[in-house]
Amino acid sequence: MAKYNINDKTILTNSDIVTSSSTSRGRTLIAESLIYEDSFTATNTFLTLESDHFTNYFTFFSPVQGTTSGYTSGGNTPARTTTIDKFPFSSDANATDVGDLTDSRSKAAGQSSLTDGYTSGGDAPGDVTTIDKFPFAADANATDVGDLTQARERIAGQSSSENGYSSGGLAVSTVVNTIDKFPFSSDTNATDVGDLSQARAYFHGGQSSRTNGYTSGGYTTTEVNTVDKFPFSSDANATDVGDLTVLSRSSTGQSSDTHGYTSGGQTGPSEPSYQNTIDKFPFAVDANASDVGDLTQARTNPSGTSSTANGYNSGGWVPPRQTTIDKFPFSSDANATDVGDLTQARNQAVGQQA
Secondary structure (H helix, E strand, O other), rough: OOOOEEEOOOHHHHHOEEEOOEEOOOEEEEEEEEEEEEEEEEEEEOOOOOOOOHHOOOOOOOEEEOEEEEEEOOOOOOEOOOOOEEEOOOOOOOOOEEOOOOOEOOOOOOOOOOOOEEEEEEEEEEEEOOEEEEEOOOOOOEEEEEEOOOOEEEOOOEOOOEEEEEEEEEEEOOOEEEEEEOOOOOEEEEEEEOOOOOOOOOOOOOOOOOOOOOOOOOOOOOOEEEEEEEEEEOOOOOEEEEEEEEEEEEEEEEEEEOOEEEEEEOOOOOEEEOOOOOEEOOOOOOOOOOEEEOOOOOOEEEEEEOOEEEEEEEEOOOOOOOOOEEEEOOOOOOEEEEEEEEEOEEEEEEEEEO
């Protein structure tokens, strides 16, 4: 849990708000100290604070929604690739190649801190434990900074403000329920901190709220529609909190500040039905998902990325492999639009956001 202290007589002000008809005076807070630990607490202040007092001074920055760029790393072209692509959130444009992973791999999980992107596990070929990290501040190659507790592929990724999570996956042909956690503050190995409600793999979607990680869909011995939730504040098992509208694997996940999204995927192993569904489920309550739109193509194995305003799906398999970058809005329930292309047609890549 993130914690920030401001001491020695905290003085905070916000600006006057001027409209055509009046001026609304800004407020000043004088306090002995200020503590932020997912909520704000002021001590020894003479003011009676309104419930929204601190949110008027501070903006919450989450690694789950990026503000500048989306990334797509690794994948199959059909050969496994090391490529790290970057595309802008501020405009609809093609991606550029900005670096390489430490090895060619696909079927990994993606995580994001405020400063770095992570690619964990995957198939290189053969299942690997590698946790790669690449910087957002500069276009550069990734470095190997740690290992998962198991060599595995086809994993879902989640991110809190302090840690990356890798949940489920396929470990030497065995579907597992493992939830691994590794810190963003130091380069070190992951630890096993809990279990999903069911062992599952094959590209289940990963989503993150401010307080919980979510794993949606996937494959056990058949496709499932389960939405699992596990807490970031403690190491604990996941619980089943709802269902997607479709039984699906090989989908991907996006996250707004209030909802999780699961998009794309397929049902059926030998003659699959490719899906264009965009499902949405709430973070505030445990509830089933609703179908809120469609991708521009029914496709499987895309990578998922989230800005503060939109969800993105990049690449995937229709067939053949695709370069398409789709964007759909968080502010309304609507279909996706094609806004650009990756530098390579690929599937089974993972997404990050800065």
